[in-house]
Amino acid sequence: MAHQSDLIADDILGYLKAQEEKSLLRFITCGSVDDGKSTLIGRLLWDSKLIFEDQLAALESDSRKVGTQGGEIDFALLLDGLQAEREQGITIDVAYRFFSTDKRKFIVADTPGHEQYTRNMATGASTADVAVILIDARKGILTQTRRHSFITSLLGIKHVVLAVNKMDLIDYDQSKFDAIVAEYQEFAKQLKYSSITAIPLSALRGDNMVEASANTPWYSGPTLLAHLENVQVEQDAVEKPFRLPVQWVNRPNLDFRGFSGTISSGRVKPGDEITVTASGQTSKVKEIVTFDGNLDVAIAGQAITLTLEDEIDISRGDVIAEAEAKPDFADQFEARIIWMHEDHLLPGRPYLIKMGAQVANAQISALKYKVNVNTLEHEPGKTLELNEVGIANVSADKALAFDPYDENRHSGRFIIIDRYTNATVGAGMVNHSLRRATNIKWQEMDINKGARAYQKGQKSAVLWFTGLSGAGKSTVANLVEKKLHALGKHTYTLDGDNVRHGLNKDLGFTDADRVENIRRVGETAKLFVDAGVITLVSFISPFKSERQLARSLVEDGEFIEVFIDTPLEVCEQRDVKGLYKKARAGEIANFTGIDSPYERPENAEIVVSTADQSAEEAAEIIVSKLEEFGVLGAWFPEI
Amino acid sequence: MQPNLTHLRQLEAESIHIIREVAASFERPVMLYSIGKDSSVLLHLARKAFYPAPPPFPLMHVDTTWKFREMIEFRDRIAAEYGFDLIVHINQDGVKQGIGPFTHGSSLHTDVMKTESLKQALNKYKFDAAFGGARRDEEKARAKERVFSFRTETHRWDPKNQRPELWDIYNARINKGESIRAFPISNWTELDIWQYIYLEQIPIVPLYYSAKRPVVERDGTLIMVDDDRMPLNPGEKPEMKSVRFRTLGCYPLTGAVESEAATLPDIIQEMLLTRSSERQGRMIDHDQAGSMEKKKQEGYF
Numbered sequence: 001m002a003h004q005s006d007l008i009a010d011d012i013l014g015y016l017k018a019q020e021e022k023s024l025l026r027f028i029t030c031g032s033v034d035d036g037k038s039t040l041i042g043r044l045l046w047d048s049k050l051i052f053e054d055q056l057a058a059l060e061s062d063s064r065k066v067g068t069q070g071g072e073i074d075f076a077l078l079l080d081g082l083q084a085e086r087e088q089g090i091t092i093d094v095a096y097r098f099f100s101t102d103k104r105k106f107i108v109a110d111t112p113g114h115e116q117y118t119r120n121m122a123t124g125a126s127t128a129d130v131a132v133i134l135i136d137a138r139k140g141i142l143t144q145t146r147r148h149s150f151i152t153s154l155l156g157i158k159h160v161v162l163a164v165n166k167m168d169l170i171d172y173d174q175s176k177f178d179a180i181v182a183e184y185q186e187f188a189k190q191l192k193y194s195s196i197t198a199i200p201l202s203a204l205r206g207d208n209m210v211e212a213s214a215n216t217p218w219y220s221g222p223t224l225l226a227h228l229e230n231v232q233v234e235q236d237a238v239e240k241p242f243r244l245p246v247q248w249v250n251r252p253n254l255d256f257r258g259f260s261g262t263i264s265s266g267r268v269k270p271g272d273e274i275t276v277t278a279s280g281q282t283s284k285v286k287e288i289v290t291f292d293g294n295l296d297v298a299i300a301g302q303a304i305t306l307t308l309e310d311e312i313d314i315s316r317g318d319v320i321a322e323a324e325a326k327p328d329f330a331d332q333f334e335a336r337i338i339w340m341h342e343d344h345l346l347p348g349r350p351y352l353i354k355m356g357a358q359v360a361n362a363q364i365s366a367l368k369y370k371v372n373v374n375t376l377e378h379e380p381g382k383t384l385e386l387n388e389v390g391i392a393n394v395s396a397d398k399a400l401a402f403d404p405y406d407e408n409r410h411s412g413r414f415i416i417i418d419r420y421t422n423a424t425v426g427a428g429m430v431n432h433s434l435r436r437a438t439n440i441k442w443q444e445m446d447i448n449k450g451a452r453a454y455q456k457g458q459k460s461a462v463l464w465f466t467g468l469s470g471a472g473k474s475t476v477a478n479l480v481e482k483k484l485h486a487l488g489k490h491t492y493t494l495d496g497d498n499v500r501h502g503l504n505k506d507l508g509f510t511d512a513d514r515v516e517n518i519r520r521v522g523e524t525a526k527l528f529v530d531a532g533v534i535t536l537v538s539f540i541s542p543f544k545s546e547r548q549l550a551r552s553l554v555e556d557g558e559f560i561e562v563f564i565d566t567p568l569e570v571c572e573q574r575d576v577k578g579l580y581k582k583a584r585a586g587e588i589a590n591f592t593g594i595d596s597p598y599e600r601p602e603n604a605e606i607v608v609s610t611a612d613q614s615a616e617e618a619a620e621i622i623v624s625k626l627e628e629f630g631v632l633g634a635w636f637p638e639i
Numbered sequence: 640m641q642p643n644l645t646h647l648r649q650l651e652a653e654s655i656h657i658i659r660e661v662a663a664s665f666e667r668p669v670m671l672y673s674i675g676k677d678s679s680v681l682l683h684l685a686r687k688a689f690y691p692a693p694p695p696f697p698l699m700h701v702d703t704t705w706k707f708r709e710m711i712e713f714r715d716r717i718a719a720e721y722g723f724d725l726i727v728h729i730n731q732d733g734v735k736q737g738i739g740p741f742t743h744g745s746s747l748h749t750d751v752m753k754t755e756s757l758k759q760a761l762n763k764y765k766f767d768a769a770f771g772g773a774r775r776d777e778e779k780a781r782a783k784e785r786v787f788s789f790r791t792e793t794h795r796w797d798p799k800n801q802r803p804e805l806w807d808i809y810n811a812r813i814n815k816g817e818s819i820r821a822f823p824i825s826n827w828t829e830l831d832i833w834q835y836i837y838l839e840q841i842p843i844v845p846l847y848y849s850a851k852r853p854v855v856e857r858d859g860t861l862i863m864v865d866d867d868r869m870p871l872n873p874g875e876k877p878e879m880k881s882v883r884f885r886t887l888g889c890y891p892l893t894g895a896v897e898s899e900a901a902t903l904p905d906i907i908q909e910m911l912l913t914r915s916s917e918r919q920g921r922m923i924d925h926d927q928a929g930s931m932e933k934k935k936q937e938g939y940f
Contacts, residue, residue, distance in 0.1 A: 012908040019834055024646035093801070095782040096775045098828045105646040107826055110782075119803055126805040238643075247659045252692035260688070262656045262807070291690040301644050303655035303688070316663055340803050354808055357663070415808050422812035424802040 018102070025228060028109040028124045028157070030148035031134030036165045040134065040203035041110055042075025044225065045099050047210040075203075094124045103229045118151060118373060118387035119340035122427060125155035126413075129233035132161040132224075137170045137200075140180050146187065147373045153191035154336060154389065156409045156429070159231055160188070162198040163224065168205050172215045190376060192406070197231075199224055237300035240408050241325035242266030242274070245356040246318045250305050258289055258305040259314055261357070264410035265403075266322060268306070269297040273323035276314050277401035282323050283310040300410070317358040319401040327411065330433035331399045335414075336371075336391055337364065339384035341425035343418070346383065346512050347392070348519040350549050351425070355400055355414035361552075362396040364416075383512045384426070393434060397552075405429035420544060452532030456490045460529040461631045462554055463622070465538045466547060466601060467564030468593045469579055470571035472610035472618070476564060477538040479619035484534060487623075489632065492528055493536040494521055509590045515546055522550035529554050534631065542598040560629065562622060563604035568593050570611045605629070647835055651684065654823040656807055657786055658688040658770070661821045662695050664811035665768035668821075669726070671757075672698040674710045675887045676843050677772035679717075680832055681824060683841045685770075686721065697724040699769075701760060703752035704729060705740060705889035707865050713844045726764070730756035740891040741870055748889070758794050767818050768811075776828045786825050792816040833910065837903045846884045847906065849898045853877035860894035885910075 007015035031037035063074040097108040109124030125131065131152040135145055152160070162184055170176050181198040188196060199208055200216050201224060207213035210225045222230070243264045250258035268274075272285045288295040289305040298304045306320065314320070321327055339345050345364060353362045370381040370390040384390045405412040412430035417423070453460045463480065465473040477493055484491050500507070504520055507513040518541055528535040541547050551559040571593070572580040583591035590596045601607075606625050608618040626632055644652070661668050670685060672678050685694040700714055718725035730738075733751040740748040761769060775782045785801050787809045802810050813819060824832070836843060854861045855875045862869075864877045869891065871877075882895035883906075900909045 008908060008911045012904045016834065016837060016904060016907065020645060020647070020838060022646045023643065024649045093783045096826065097782060098776045098826070100646075100828070100830065105828075105831070123803045123805050127807075247656070248663050248689075250689060250692055256691060258691075260659055262652055289691065291687040299644075301649060301652055303652040303659070305690070352812070354810065356808065357660075413806050413808070415805060415810060417810055417812055422810070422814065424804075424810045427803070427805045 022100070022103065022105055024105050024107070025130065025231070025233065026107045026109070026128045027130040027132055027161075027228065028111060028121070028128035028152065029132045029134065030111060030121060030152065031163075031165075032136070032142060032144045035134040035136045036203050037110070037134050039075045040132075040163065040165065040201070040209075040224075041097055041108055043203045043206065043209055044106075044108075045097065046075060047206070047225065094120045101225070101229055106228065118147070119338065121148065121151050122155055122338050122340070125152045125157055126427070128152075128155075128157055130159045130161065130228070130231060131157045132163050132228075134163045134165050135180060135184075137164050137166045137176060137180065141183050141187065143374045145184070146376070149188060149191060150371075150373055150376055151338075151389075153193060154338070154429070156405060158192070158194040159233060160193050160196045161224070161227060162196060163201050164198060165201045165203055167200045167207060167216065168202040172200070172207075172213075174200075174216075174218045177219075195231075197221070197227055199227065237265045237408070237410055238267060240265035240300075240403075241327075242268050242272070242320075242322040243327060243403070243408075243411060244268070244304075244306060244320040245358070246314055246316055246320060247357050249315060256307070257311070258307050259320060260303070260305040261320075262303045263298060263300050264356070265300045265408050267297055267299045274308070274320050275323045275326055276312060277319045277321060277327060277329050278399070279313060279318075281310075281312040283308040283312055285309075317356075319356070319358075321401070327401045327403050328433040329399050329401050331360075331396045332434040333394055333400075333402070334368075334391065334431040334434060335394050335428040336389065336431060337384065337416070337426055337428045339386060339388050339390075339426045341418070341423055342386050343425065344383045344385050344511060345390075345426060346515040348515045348549070349543075349545050350419060350552065352417040352419055353394070353396065353414045353428070354417060355402060356411070358400050360396040360398050360400060361419075362394050362416075363549075365393040365395055367392045383510075391431070394428065402430050402433075404432050406431070419548075449530045449532060452530075454532075456532050457633075458489050458532070458534060459631045459633070460532045460558060461534050461626075461629075462525045462529055462550070462559050463534065463536045463562055463626075464525075464541070464547065464550060464559060465536065465562045465564060466541045466604075467566060468568060468571045468598055469540055469591075470574045470576055471564040471566035472615055473538045473540075473564050475615045476562075476608070476610065476618045476622070477536045479615055480622050481536055483619060483623050484626075484632075487632065489534055490532065491534045491536060493538065494525060494528075496539040499524075509596075511543075511590075511596075514543070518543075518546040518550060522546075522553050525550065526553045529558055534626075540592050540598070542592045542596065544599040544601070547601065557629075560606065560626070560631070561601055561604040562606045562608070563601045564618070565600075565607050565609045566611045567609075647831065647838060650824075650827055650831060651687070651835070653807070653826065654681075654684045655688040657809070657821060657823040658685055658694075660809055660811070661768050661770065661787075661819075661823075662689070664809075665819075667764070667766050668696040668768040668770065669699045669761075669764065669766040670694070670696055670770040671772075672700045672714070672725075673772065673887075674700065674706070674714050674844060675772070676832055676836060676847060677774065677824060679841050679843050680827070680835055681770060681772045682717070682721070682723075683839060684823060693722055696770075697726050699726040699728060699760060699764075699766075701753060701757050702727050702729045703748070703756070703889050704734065705748070705752070705868075705891060707844075707846055707863070707887065707890045707893075709846050710844055710887060713842075717842065726760070728756060728760035728763070730759055739868070740889055741868070745892050749892075761794065761818065767813060768821055769818065770821050770823060772824055773822050774827050774829070774832075775825050784822060784825065786822055787811065788820045788822065789813070790818045790820060794818070829910070830907075833903070833907045837907065844887060846887060849881050849883040849901045849905075851879045852882050852895065854880050854882055854895055861897070862893075863890055863895055865890040 029037050095110045097110055099106050109128055111121045111124040133148055164177055164180055177200045200219050201208050207215055208223045244261045246259045246261050248260040250260050270285050275282045286307040286309050288298045347364050347366050350361050353360055367381050368391045369378040372379055402412040414428050415424050416426035418425050465477050467473050481491050481493050504517050507517050525535045525537050582588045583594040592598050608621055730752055738751045785804050853864045855877055883898045884895055900906045
C-alpha cells in the first residue's frame, strides 16, 4: 500500500508526525445507474494506491469474468459488496469506502442511483460535508440529478462538486460542458448550497481525476482529488453556542458526578455559565475531564465529561447549554420528514422519536404538503410513502431541546421509530418550533372531572370495545349500556357507524383515515370522560398503536379495553351486514380481517367472546368486571 | 484557539460516542475481546469513554483453545492490569468432540469453536448488545455494515433488512431475545489503527513484532509451531525464522510473514510499503466468493 510520500521509506518517524496533523473529509457520491459512479470511486482508491496486489489479482480475474469493460480493468468491481448486488450489477445500499492521501483521510458514502432508494442517499448524506454529483456528459442534467441535489441540500450539505463524467465520449467538448454547468447553476439557485465546483472528468480514462488532463486544456480548475483535498468545509459548529447533549451520567463514587457526551456545537471552558434545558437550572463548569487529563477548553466534536460547581439534577437526554444562548425547548415543531419504510406514515399515530439522546412519544400531525423530489414542487398529501419527503408539524409528549437544523446541523435532527416493529421508519429535520404550543393553555375549570363524576355516583371511564366486524361489539355494548342505565349510571355510546354519519363523515377506510377516525373518537371520548360519563366506544379499531393512542389520552385506570374475541370464521358466517361477502367478492377494499390486518390486543382489561357465550352473558361479565374495577362506585374526589 | 480536530481525534470521538450510547441504551452489554490490535484499540477507547469510572460492562473472549499462547498470556495480563471483568467462554461440546483445525479443517473448526461458541455465550449470559472490533475497510461485505447491527433471536444478520442509520443517532430498540452488535471502530482503517496505537502507545500482543519463531511452510504459508498439538508431516522440520503476524487468530490458521519489523514505526512502514492486504493471512476468506457475507448471516462477527 504505497502512499505517495517518500518519507515512508526514508523517514518513517517524520512521516508519522506529519500524519498526526491529517484532517478528515466525509463526502457522498450520487449518480444514476450508468453515470460511472463506482468507476469514479474505484479510480480514486486506485490512484491513491490503496489497491493491494492480491486485490488487484482478484480484480483482474473478476474483470474478465463479469466485468463490463471488455476485459479491461473494471474499477466498479472493487466496490460491490453483497453477492446479490454483484449479480444484478447494481449497488442497493449505502457502502462506506475509505482512502487517504498525505493531507486527508476520506470517508466516502457510496449510495445507489436507483430510483427507489432515496432513503439510502439521505442516510449517506446525513454525515457528509461534500456531495459529488455525477453527470453523464452525454445526457446532461436528468431528473435524478435534480433529485440527488435536492436530497443533499435537504440534509444540509453546503458544498457540491458537479462531476461531469464521460467527457471522453463527447470529445472533451468545452461548449457542452459549459452548457451543463450553466443549466445546473440556474437550477441550484433554489437550493442552499454555498459552493458549486464543476469539473470535466473521465473516471474511466483518468482525466482530471488526480492529474490535470491534456485533453481539457480549456479547463484551469482543480482536479477532483486536489479539490477534495483542499475544500474547506464549514467548521462553524465551533462558532455556534455551546451545546452538550448528555449521553451518560458518570458516577463512579460519591465524590464524582460527571456528565458525558459529545459537544455538538460551540466551545466550553471551566468557569463558563451553563444551563440545563429541562429544569432551567444554572451552574458553572468546574472541570472538563478526559482520560488524557483535564482540558482548558473543549470544542465541537470532542467527546468529554463535564463536572459542575453545583449539585443540580441532570440525566441522559438533557442538554447542557450556554446560559446566555439557550436552545429552543418545545413539544411542538415544524419539520421536514423523509419517509423510509414500506408502511406509510400515518398522521396521528404515536411514534417514537429519538433526537440526540432525547426520546419522546410523538405524533406527526397532518402534512402541510409533500415535496416532489424530482421537480421540487409542493403537492398536497395526507400521508408519506417510502422515499417521499414532506413538511409536517410534530407534536411530542414532552418538550425537547433543539436548534433549527439549518442553523446547526448537529442539532434539530431526529429519527422516527415504529413503536411495535422497532423499525426506523423515517428521519426529520426541525425547521422551527411552534409558538402555538405555548400559547394555547388548558383552561382550568372550577368544576372538574372528579366533581362531575361524584355527582353522578360513579367514576368516569372509557369502555373501548374492539374486535372484528360482526364480532358483536355493538350488540354487547348496547346490553352493557342498558344494564348500567338500569343501575342509575350516566352513560353514552360512541358507535363506529354512527360517528361516521357526522363527525367523521369526511373519512374513508384507508389506513391514514382509520387512524384519524380513531384519533377523533379518542378525543371525543376524552371529553365525555371529563364530563364524568361512562363512555362506551364500539369500534373495530384494528391497530394496536391507535388503541394505545386512545388509552394515552385519558388517565391511568380510566381506559378499559374490552376485546370481543369472536373468531373470524364465526363473524364471517354471521355476516350480519353482508360485508364479508362483498369483501370476498372484491367489492370492498381494506376490509379488516380480509385484506386489512386486525392486530389482536395483548393486554385487554376484559376479554369475552360471543362464539362461546351469549351476548347477555358477555354483558354480565363486563358489568361485574366494572364493579370489580370500582367504576360503578362513587369516587371521592380530593377536593 | 485550538486547531480543528485531526482525523484520529475525530475517529476517537465518534467511537467514544458510540460506546457510551450502547452502554446507556442496553441492559446487558458486553465487549467481545479477540486480543488482536483492533480489540486493543476498542478496549482503550472504552476506558476513555467512562474515565474516571471503569467501563460498565465485562469483556468476553470466545476461546477456541487454539489461540497462540502469547495471546492468552497477554489477555490475562491486560484484564488484570486494567481491572476488567473478563469472561472466557469455550464451547465445551466442541472440546468433548475433539474439534480442532488439524483434524476437522478450518471451516468446521471455526463454525463450532467460534461462531457456535459465540452464540452459546451470548445466550448463556443473555447479553443484549455485544461490541465488536470489525472495520468497514476489512472486506467488501463489511462496507455496508451498520454501526448498530441488528440480530434476530437466532443471531442472524439480514443484509436486506437493515435499519437506516442517519447522523450519529442510533436506533437501540429491540424486542426480548433480539440483540445488536455494535461496531464503534467501523470507520477506522488498518492504517488509522496502527497510527493510533503508535500515538497512544497502546500495548499489543508481542506476536505483531518480528522475532525468531519456529515455523513450517505449508502450501506457501508459514505456520508457527506454537505447541506440540501440531502434527508434522514427514520431512517437515520447524525452522527458526524472523517472522511476525499481521493478524492474529488460531495459530494453525494464521500465516506469519517474514519480517524484521520489531518496532511500531517499522510495522507501519512495512505495511505502507507492502503489497498484499491484511486479510490475506486469514484462511476463512479464501473459501469462495462472498464467503464472509455467508458467515455473517450465520452469526460470525
